[in-house]
Amino acid sequence: MNILIGTLVLWGLALWMLRKMQGQDAADRTAMWARSKATVIFMLPRILVGLLGAGFLAVLLPVDQIEQNFGTESGLMGITLATIFGLITPGGPFVAYAIGAAAMKAGATLAPLMAYVTAWSIVNLNRSIAYELPLMGRHFLLLRTILSVPVPMVLGLLVWAFQ
Amino acid sequence: MATEKPLPGSTTPKKLIDGSLIFITLVAVVAGIAVYVTHGAGAFWDVVARETLFTGALVPKIVAGVIMASALPFLVSKERIQALVGPESGMRGLIIATLAGAIVPGGPSVTYPLTVSLLAAGADLGAGIALVSGWVLLGLNRTLIWEFSFLPADFVLLRVALSLPVPILLGWATRKLYQGRDV
Structure with missing residues (x-):
């Protein structure tokens, strides 16, 4: 359902831009369609x-282990573990939120939860392999990953310090 | 200086088979064999069927996103894009890129092509990093639809508040790292 609504919104925007393109040179429109076609052929495979x-990786990764172990440690160790778990948690748009919610019910504290959700949001294995590496290239992915990995640790420590 | 390597993400992808595709193919083959061996043929074909169907369902979204990304440089001039999110756009450019990342709907099949398109049209790498970071940390779509349904509102609000400056900081750090290198 979410994917359908998203697709409709996007097509609304795309059609609006195509209408604007009508005011451009015919050569521009040809170039735009050529670029679109090349990009789709590049992206699909x-x-x-x-x-x-x-x-396949999601099947191999021990997601139930993540659910069992997360939040059992607190402090720096707990935040570090939660960050690592977040980075490797696979799955679609909500798997990590569901795991986080389950961990909270099981007694996980706010700081590791913050580190976990932030880590999964900012860099996750799934998105890196399926989209970012093939579409943005190795340099962009590496740069963004290296810059981003400290972020969940810092946010977790901030929450821990002010709790 | 013509031989200097272009900055990451600053060119439109052209080669149909490149290192990244070979790498993700290797990952898929090795992980696929491992699933087949450890979990059996049933689990293997489950994944193949599910992900193939999902890719099929993504196609209309991908096409719409690509049309937007391709049309953008024709509708907004290079000078305008450079002024908004180019190398000289300063803190304002990073804030604009972060906000754009937060509001663009459509997920990875839209955000990445759009980022590539903006980088090719005059945005700098710092703005590109801010845009992608703004999307992954502050994306309204994911936060409103999914995060609030699973996690307590005060936690989500605290996470968003703490994350607000992060994309700008990462974009700024990227600019510092690449200072002095021509785009």
Whole structure:
């Protein structure tokens, strides 16, 4: 359902931009369609292969282990573990939220939860393999990952310090 | 200086088979074999069917996103994009990129092509990093639809508040790192 609404909103925007393109040169429109076609041909095999790889990895990764172990440690150790768990948690748009909610019910404190959700949001294995590496390239992915990995630790420590 | 390597993400992808595709293919093949061996043929084909169907369901979204990304440089001039989010756009450019990342709907199949398109049209790498970081940390769509349904509102609000400056900081750090290098 979410994907349908999203697709409709996007098509609304795309059609609006196409209408604006009518005011441009015919050559611009031809160039735009050529670029669109090349990009779709570039993206489709990558997204299929990336999603297959991420899907297989999700089967292999011990998600139930993450659910069991997360939040049992607190302090720096707990925040570090939660960050690592967040980075490797696979799955679609809400798996990490569900795991986080379950961990909270099981007694996880706010600081590791913050580190976990932030880590999964900012860099996750699934999105890196299925989309970011093939579409943005290795340099962009590495740069963003290196800059981003400290963030969940810092946010977790901030919450821990002020709790 | 023509031989200097272009900055990451600053060119439109052209090669159909490149290192990244080979790498993700290897990951898929090795992980696929591992699933087949450890979990059996049933689990293997489950993943193949599910992800193939999902890719099929993504196609209309991908096409719409790509049309937007391709049309953008024709509708907004390079000078305008450079002024908004180019190398000289300063803190304001990073804030604009972060906000754009937070509000653009459509997920990775839209945000990444849009970022590539903006980078090719005059945005700098710092703005590109701020845009992607704004999307992953503050994306309104994911936060409103999914995060609030699973996690307590005060936790989500605290996370968003703490994350607000992060994309700007990461974009700024990128600019510092690449200072002095021509785009």
